[in-house]
Amino acid sequence: MTIQKQIKACLFDMDGLLINTEDIYTITCNEILEKYNKGPLTWDVKLQLQGLPGFEAGTKLLEHYGLPLTFEEFNKMNVASQDTKWPTCQFLPGALELIKYLHEHNIPIALCTSSNQTKFLAKTSHLTDGFDLFDAVTTGDDPRLANGRGKPCPDIWQIGLKKLNDKYGTSITPEECIVFEDGKPGVISGKAFGGSVVWVPHHDAYDHLGDVDAFLEGKGEMLHTLNDLDKAKYGL
Structure with missing residues (x-):
């Protein structure tokens, strides 16, 4: 398979994407x-x-x-x-497996959640076998995230990528990232950020998604679960 884009980092939403919150x-x-x-x-x-x-x-x-x-x-x-x-709460299908795969293959991964730090810990403290593997975590109350600049603004992804680049001394660009999301505001923010968006909406939301191709604007794809990700397509 021809690699469509060589991905160097992956940025993840949390609620509804990784866990069933x-x-x-x-x-x-x-x-x-x-x-x-x-x-x-x-x-x-x-x-x-x-x-x-x-x-x-x-x-x-x-x-x-x-x-x-x-x-x-x-x-x-x-x-x-x-x-x-x-x-x-528990991991959703394919989530833990994907986190572990990326970690094992030295692909930098960042968690970028609108949940505040207290809620993040409440949701994940029993799921450390997975969340401990993230190279960077940005929560919705991060002081670098200005008021009114949550999703659908791209700021939280920019902060997450900066943390990865600072940690590893790299200069990964948004175009070299996948943004994983389940919500429409998150997809909008991922497109504005400039990454390739992988959209995994809740199965009960399908009837309300509208024209998926028009919404994605050629900047990503929709999957039913994270198990469906074709890693080779992104050079992972």
């Missing part, structure tokens, strides 16, 4: 919505929330469903429920 987000949101006779949370709405920092996602949710709550009230209820469920 998007399902947990849906469950906890629906618990709150049900209390106010609202909902349920549907994927046409979730697609607008994925990858956004917590405050932005929560505010959009409250506005869409007309919940009589402040963000602080909603967040307190949501976090209390989530905290009981994070220890149950």
Whole structure:
């Protein structure tokens, strides 16, 4: 097979791509919505929330469903429920295998998640056999990520790549990276960053994706799971 692009680094989103936390987000949101006779949370709405920092996602949710709550009230209820469920989350198909493969083949890998540091640790502390392999981790509360510059802005990928280049003394460019994402805002940010985007949306989102080819604009591909990645295509 002809290599389409020689990839030198891989940058990963986390929620809904590597681990099944998007399902947990849906469950906890629906618990709150049900209390106010609202909902349920549907994927046409979730697609607008994925990858956004917590405050932005929560505010959009409250506005869409007309919940009589402040963000602080909603967040307190949501976090209390989530905290009981994070220890149950698991890797999604192909995720752990891909992380280990890239690590074993000395391909620099960075995690770039909109989750803040506290949530990142809550979600991953029982999954260290995998997350410990990342060369760099950037969370949504990283001080280098300015307010309002979360996804769909490309900044978090730029920060992640800079950490890799600083660590290894390399000068890898965005064009030499794959950005792995599950959410539409993340795909937009990956395209703006300049990387090749591998989009792995939740299977329940398929009916709401629209024209996939038009959305990707020739800057990536959509897969059903990370198991479907053709590594040879990218020279991995």
